[in-house]
Structures are given as structure tokens and as C-alpha cells.
Amino acid sequence: MALLEARDIVKVYPNGVRANQNVSLSVEKGEIHAVVGENGAGKSTLMKILYGLEQPTSGEIFLKDQAVEIVSPHKAIELGIGMVHQNFMLVDSFTIAQNIALGMEPKRGVTIDRQKAIRDVEQLSTTYGLHVEPKQRIETVPVGMRQRVEILKALYRGAEILILDEPTAVLTPRETNDLFAAIRNLIAEGKTVIFITHKLREVMEISDRVTVMRDARVVGTVNTRDTTIPELARMMVGREVFMVVDKPPVKRGKPVLEVRGLTYANEAGRKLLDHASFNVYESEILGVAGVEGNGQTELVEVLTGLRDATAGEASVDGQPILNHGPRRVREAHITHIPEDRLTNGVAGDASIADNLIVDRYYQPPFTKGLLLQPNAIEENSNALIQQFGILTQSGEQPVTSLSGGNMQKVIVAREFSSSPRLLIAAQPTRGVDIGAIEFIHQQLVDKRTEGLAILLVSADLQEVMKLADRIMVMYNGEIVCVLPNTPDLTEEQLGLYMLGAVRQTAEEMEADGS
Amino acid sequence: MNGKARPYANYLVAFVVGLIIFLLTSYRVFGGGTLDEWMESFNATPGAGGILFVNALVGISVALFVAQLKWNALRVTLTVVAALIFGYFVTGLFNLDTANKYVQGEFIVALQSDAEPVDQDDIDLQYGRQRGGELNNPEASDPLTEARFTFAGNEGDVITILAAVANRRSEVDLEVALLSPDGEALASSTSSTPEQLEAFEDLRSEKDATIADFTLPTTGVYTISAEAEPLSTGTIISEAVKATNAAYEAFLLGPLGRPNRWAVWIQDALTLILVGLSIAIVFRARQFSLGAEGQLYFGALVSGAICLAWTNLPPLLVVPIALLASMTAGFLWGLLPGVLKAYLGANELVSTLMLNAVAVRFYELVLTFQIKPPTAGYTASAPFPEGNILAPIIPDTQVTIAVFIVIGAVIASWLLISRTPLGYEIRMVGSNRKFADYGGINSKRVIMLSMAVSGILAGLAGAHLAMGIHRMLILNISLGLAFEGVVVALLARNNPLVIPFTGLLYAYMRAGAQFMERDANVSFEVVRIIQAVIILLITAEALATMFRFRRARNVTTTLDQGLETTAAIEGKAHV
DSSP, rough: OOEEEEEEEEEEEEEEEEEEEEEEEEEETEEEEEEETTTTSHHHHHHHHHTTSSSSEEEEEEEEEEEEEOOOOHHHHHTTEEEESSOOOTHHHHHHHHHTTTTTTTTEEEEHHHHHHHHHHHHHHHHOOOOOOOOOOOGGGGHHHHHHHHHHHHHHOSSSSSEEEGGGGGOOOOHHHHHHHHHHHHHHTTTTEEEESSOOOHHHHHHHHEEEETTTTTEEEEEEEGOOOOHHHHHHHSSSOSSSSSOOOOOOOSSSEEEEEEEEOOTTTEEEEEEEEEEEEEEEEEEEETTTTTHHHHHHHHTTTTTTEEEEEEEEOOOOOOOOTHHHHHHHHHHEEEEIIIIIOTTTBBBHHHHHTTTTSTTTTEEEETTHHHHHHHHHHHHHHHTTTTTSTTTTTTTSSSSSHHHHHHHHHHHHHHHHHHHEEETTTTOOOOOHHHHHHHHHHHHHHTTTTEEOOOOOOHHHHHHHEEEEEEETTEEEEEEETTTTOOOHHHHHHTTSOOOOOHHHHHHHHO | TTTTTHHHHHHHHHHHHHHHHHHHHHHHHHHHHHHHHHHHHHHHHHHHHHHHHHHHHHHHHHHHHHHHHHHHHHHHHHHEEEEEHHHHHHHHHHTGGGGGGGTTTEEEEEEESSOOOOOOTTOOOOOOOOEEEEEEESSSSOOOOOOEEEEEEEEEEEEEEEEESSSTOOOOOOEEEEOOOOOOOEEEESSOOOHHHHHTTTTSSTTEEEEEEOOOOSEEEEEEEEEEEEEEEHHEEEEEHHHHHHHHHHHHGGGGSSSSHHHHHHHHHHHHHHHHHHHHHHTTOOOOOOOHHHHHHHHHHHHHHHHHHOOOSOHHHHHHHHHHHHHHHHHHHHHHHHHHHHHHOOOOHHHHHHHHHHHHHHHHHHHHIIISSSOSSBOOOOOOTTTOOOOOTTTTSSSBBBBHHHHHHHHHHHHHHSSSSSHHHHHHHHOHHHHHHHTOHHHHHHHHHHHHHHHHHHHHHHIIIIIISSSSSSSTTOHHHHHHHHHHHTTTOOOOTHHHHHHHHHHHHHHHHHHHHHHOOOTTTHHHHHHHHHHHHHHHHHHHHHHHHHHHHHHHHOOOOOHHHHHHHHHHHHH
């Protein structure tokens, strides 16, 4: 008997977008049910309907075989359905206990019984193995704990079914493991979990059954143990996904980027980048691996002129590039795909055309004399939109109108089209769906084959191992190894370097590195 | 929004709307009426051609507004209409006591009879006499709402009692009653017949009350009671509505009443357009600088000083130099907070507001101790020499060649924002400063320049006030005009091509409020309320957009922190 069942849900938004078309979902009691799909496949809409945030255009929802109408989140909570959103809905200045009890505080007379709230939270926390510190304020606790607070909040309101919307997106690997352990605890305590994600690896690890969505429809529901990642990927994308890129061997050329003793200390004097020295050569992808927060971000920002180095040198084709701001770097033919698209990579409410010329607007043909040349700007945008397959009505649309993958294509189009010598790509496929990842990977490899030097920084070790010619690992701001990416190199080997357990000597690095 | 057909449709709509506005304003400003009457009035007005020319510019401004904002033009219009409707109700509240005129005012009570007057102590009236009084506001602390007068009469005397308003200003609606010596009501009346109006000259309207030819039943001391007829809710409301309608008519049509009123609107619009452009440029760079006020004062001071000092030089030289000087002064006074913001991180809102105070006090200091002629009775400069002003293009008004300066300023601002590299930089810094930095734009320089360049226009607005409108330097030459400029810029969404329209619109409301105050006795503050509502509505809309963008950003950045691989590695490495 299904605990929660949605039948033939159709959702048409007022602007005509069909977000759900005859979607059916059946969740059994006590299972972990994953719902996967690419961005825009309709997962979130379905969950919003189940949680009462949206009303279906047609279709029915059954809870324990009883037809129910979930008109509001309030009603959903009443029915025992709780949801943990991707963006936490917490009051930062309140304590954890206050947040959890918010709106249903235990009373003592007319006042709130804070002590009881704290005891309740502690008890709940122990029962489900969700560790929190009830007296801490939200703003002072890490993201992982905030998420546990969200889960406890739902449990405190009596949730039997928990919807987790992309819960691992904001977590570190350790926190993800903790979360998975907690989810298993919840199941052991008789709860049911619906788990939204687009990371197939997590699906395989945690779920019992998977429902795959694509283009607002359900492609199918399968038992996790009967399926594989490639099969799920095929269901999600609708075609065979080539997880391997076509990477012909090429001989690397002369060094393009030469970095010597590069050091960056923050205002507090802490060295976030410590005497880094390396080269990147023509026709080579140098992959930078490491657990996030070990100096990769600083390395990229110093090299691209967004921060000034404390010490050391870097040059491109012999031209020094440090400490003169991004314009100097760009004029040395370095391009940069930034780590955080929306913070650095695009101006959201500016047009696509404007976003495509930020590195070259002041040069001909875009500026002649004192004035910009709208025709040249438009031609440039039309050409790049076509060449990079950016899905948009016109270059006049604001960038925010694009999906995440298309936004990334705007950045890639701009950075690839400026005839660079060196490309610094930071997390180029983060948050991009599978189809676009494939495209970006192939582009990177093709450019490298054509002679471009690429510094690829990625937290996705598989990506680095798939694309790089050499792999450099950073730990604690230092370069701990430089290894040629040979087929016998394993994740475990790299893992030891990434955790700082082993490191190469300078001689070894010299030998492997150059 | 598909294909190519739509832009033309849009331009057509814009053209038609612009044309309609041109025709309407031109029709009303010469008094309307039939075509012949209009022609006559047109021919009788000096500078009528100039008025038509400026009205054509008004039409173009409206057309630009529609063409630029497309559907958003409708939203802006609805915002303004909503604010106007709200303002209507507020004006209505001011007018709720209009009906009180029917219960308060001066009145007389006259007693007439052919019989022999009876004289007696302690009585108020005799035959052939009258007494007066004033009924006052029922909400006054010690209201007089009823008057009683006594008189002595003999049985069989035929008397007539009149209760009438005492003068034309009084509109009190009277009611009169005759009480017997025992206090019994013998007769009463609330109105007069047309024949009675003919017969008794004390009566002024049918609202006055008459008890005619009443025969007294006994001899004794009678009492006449006079009071106002009680107000019904219907009267209160209909009177309030009538007054509000009249006020709003003055508000909405006042500026087009006569050419000189029209000129008040246009000259104010010119200032507001310049200030609005100034604000729009800094807002484009997302700098919340409110320095326009100070820049404006400096612009006025510098241009005024030049106009006063260089009396011997040809005006053709002095006027351009004065204008350039005002622009330079505005530029420099804008550069200052720009440098403070860009290189020292001083919040531009705070620094510009403080610098405004400095500028205004400096202006007052120089005006009072250096410029004011020692003999002058009040703080103002001497009038500028005849030639050293902006020449009127319409005689006897302050609609001057500033019209052309403003056209130039609009075009220059538009070119700057959308067609120059600096404008591109301003837009990118305004949209996302981190993106601008990443792209190689020197955002500090851009912030500094955006604030300085915006000062040029504010300085020019100051020159327009000094040389175009007042033709002398006066205290309080601008009372917060810069803040009105914020509304103008916000309404136009910081688009230089839309600002002429929003400037005209806003100036129209300001002028309308002035005439409403003058014609209908409703406070100018109503326009402030409308302004506040407009700001609230626009801000709410802007916030909604911003919120949507923030949400989009959160969703995509947290979508995939890409940590799954390291998770696996860490897991394995620990094993």
C-alpha cells in the first residue's frame, strides 16, 4: 500500500509553462524515494504541490488511500508532510531551539517555556541522531547543523513524510555522510523520506527506489539495486550520455604560465597560498585537485588579478601579470571562467550581448572613437549565441532569463572567443546539467588540442582525472604534488595527497612536474 | 514578443499617444472652446508659436516614454493613477468638513408687524427690529448652535419672523420656530417661498426661514428660536465629494488653464528633468548618492556670481561661461563624495547628505555676506543684469532657452549611458560590481566618475534656477528639489529617454497642487502624499524584482557544490 501517492498531476503555470504533465508518484511507507532529473525537469514543482506551495491544475493526491487536498503548507504539516528547502527558512538571530519551536512554542501560562523547548529539542535530537546545540544562534552554526535544524523543525511539527530538496547541495562531504546516516536513522524510526537530487551517485548510495523525471514527465520508477548510474543518466537526459571525452594525445609545447613562489596572506596574516610554483604549457590541461578551501580559490583570484599577491611572481609568455588588476591579466590573453557564475561571471539584469563583451567593449570593433558600436555588439552576440548553442530568443534578453547551463555557456562563449593563451577554469561545470557538462568538457579538450594552455580547478576529482594531462594537488595553501595523469593513477592515491597524509619532495615535483 | 512586427506596432502606439497629448495640451492651454474661439485666443497670446513648439516636445516626451518602456509604460501609468486615486481620498478627507458651512455663519432674525410695538424690560426684540448672531462650528469648544430671542406681543398681533444669513459669506441653512409664553411651539419654518423672497429684502435665498403673517393667540412674552438645520450624512458626503471634485479639477487641469500657468509647469519640469537625469546616472551605477541638492546649490552660486560680476562683457559670452562654470562646480562637488566612496569606502548616502548641508550653508554664507547688496531689505542678490539671464523663448514667462539645454542634456545622458564605454562600465558596475571587476573594469574609477558626471547635470539645474527662473540668487533656491528628482528618476527606471516624460508628469502634479491650493484651498501637502505613494509602489516593485533575482541566485549557486567526488575520496582515504 502506498503511503503517499500522486496521480496524473498536471501543473500549468499562468505563463503557459507546463511544469508537470500527468506525473504520478507513489511512495511506500519507510522507504527512501529519490526523485531525480535535470534542472527544470519538474521535480521541484511536484514537491511544491505535495507540500501545498502550489496547487495542481489537475490530478489527485492520496495519503494512505484517502484523497486529500493540500491547499497550503499548513495543511501539509497537519497531514504529516514536512519539507526541508534548499534555501533554509530560519531566523538567523534566533537560537536553534527558538527556531525549531517557532510558532508552536511550549507555554507556561502566557510566557514561553524556553527550558522545555530546549529539552524537547534535545530529546528529539537524540532520538533521531541529529546533533544540534539548542542554545546556539543560527548565525553562529555551520550549514550542516542548520540543515539538521530544518529537519528537526519538520519532525517537531509531527512530520511522517520528509521531503528533502537537494539537501546535499550545500554540504561538505563529511556533512553529507552525516546526513545520510541521519536519514537512515529516520527510516529506522519509521519515517519516510523523499529525496530530490540530480546527483546520481547519492541516489545509488542512499535510496531504495528512484523516480526519474524529464521534460515535466515521469520517465520511470526503478528499484535502485536494479539500476546503474549510466542507465539513470540515460533516462534523465533522454539519450546515451558519453561519460568519456574524446581526448587525443598531443605533445605539450612551451610554457605559457610560469608561477614562482606565489604567496598570498589574508588580512589576518594567514597564508592561504604558500610558495606555489608551477608551469602550465601549451596544449596542456593542468588540473588542480584538492578539498575545497585549500587555496584553490585564492590561487585563481591572485592569478586573474582579483587579489594582490603578497609575494612571488607569475608571468604569461614572459609578461608579468600580478598585482595590476584584471584588465592587465586579460590583456595578457588570460581568460577566466569564474567559480561562482552569478557572483562574478555575469551581470544578471544586463543583456546577454552586454555580458558577452565585458572583456573587450573598449576595443574596436565594439568602440570606435568615443562611441560604442551597437551593430558590432549585436553581431558578436548573435555569432556566439549560435556557435555555443545558447538557448535564448535574442541577445537582448537579460542573462537572468537563462537557465544555469545556458548562463554558463554565455561565460564559456565569452572566455573562449577572445583568442586566449591561457584559460583559467574554476569549477566550470558546477551546477550545470549533464548535457551541458558534456559540451563544456569537449570544448575544454578541443581548445587544449588546438594549443591552449588550461589551468583547470575543480572540486570534482573525476572531472580533473578525466580532463587533465597533469594533476596538481593543493593542501593547506601549498602544492603537495604534481603528477602526470596516467591511466594507473587512482583516486585513492590522490586522496592521500588531498588529505595531507603524504606529499612529494621538491625533487619529485620537479621530476614529475616539468 | 515575436518577430519584427511588434516594434512597429509599438512605435505607432507611441506616436499616436504622443500626438494626442500634443493636441490636448495645445487645445487646453489656449482655453479650449470651439475652433474659432481657440484660434482667436491663440492669435491673442504672445509667443503662442513657442507654446506649440514646447507642447510638441511634450508630445515627443510622451511618445518616447511609451516607445521605451512598452508594457512597463502601462505599469508606470497605473502606478501614477493608483497614487492619484489614493490622493483623491486624502483630499476628500481634507474636505469632510465642507458641509459645515451650512451649520455655521452669521445670521439675523427680524421681527415685523404692523401692530403697535410693546415695550417691556428683559426682552430682546421689538416689532420692526432685528438681532444678529453667529452660529459657530459644532466642533468648537463652546459652540453656539441655537439662538433664542424674546419679544412681547398682544393677542391678535399679526407678525412675520425672518431668519436670514447676515451676509454673502455666510451659507448657514436656517430653521426658525416661535414658542408661546408657555414654551409651546406655535409655528416653525425651514425655508422661504419665492414670493417671500420677493416681499422681504432681508431674505437672500430659499434656505432662509420665514414664518409669515402669524396671529398671536394671547398676550405675553414669546420666544423665537433660530438654529441651523441639522446636516444629513448625505449632505456631508455630497458636499465633500463636490469640493474634492473641484479641488481635483484644479489639480488635474489647473496647469493647462492659462499660458502663464502652463509656463509654471514647464519651467519646473525643466529643472526636474535636469535633476532627474543627474540622479538617474548615479542610480545606474547603483550608487545611492543624493548629492544633487548640494551640486545644484553650487551650480546656482557659481553661475549667479558670474552673471552678477561680468556686467561689462557681452551676454553671448557670459551666459555660456556661467553655464559651463555651473557644470564644473557640480562636477567637482560630485567628485568629492565619489573619491570618498571609491577609495575610502565612505557610504555615499551619508557623505552626500552631509555635503549637501555644507553646500547649502556655504551658499547662504556667500549670499548673505558677499553677494547681497548692503541696502537690500531681504537676503537675495540684486537681479541679474538684463542680458545675463537665459533668454525667454516665450515672452513674459520663464520658459527660456533652457528648453534647448535640457534637450541637449537628455541626448547627452542617453548617449553617455547607452553608447559610450563609460556608460557601459556604469551599467555593468550597477548591475554587478564583482562582475565588472572580474571583466577588467576599474569599478572605483567608474563609481567616482558616475557621481561626478551626475553632478554636471545637477549643477546645470542650479544654473537654470538662478539664471532662468529667479534671475537672481535667493535663499532656499531649491527646497529639496533633488529629492523630487529621485522620484522622477525612479519613475523613469533611470532611463534618460523616459525622464523628460516623468519630469513633465511630476512637474505637472507639483504645478497642479499649487493651483489646487490657490483655487480650492486644499493643502499642497496632498501632492507630497501622492509622491509618497508613488515611491512606495515603485520601491515595492523594485524590491520584488530584486527578490526574484536573489532567489534565482541562491538556487543556482547552491545547486551543486560539486562535492560528491571528494566525499567519496575522503571516505575511502579514511578506510
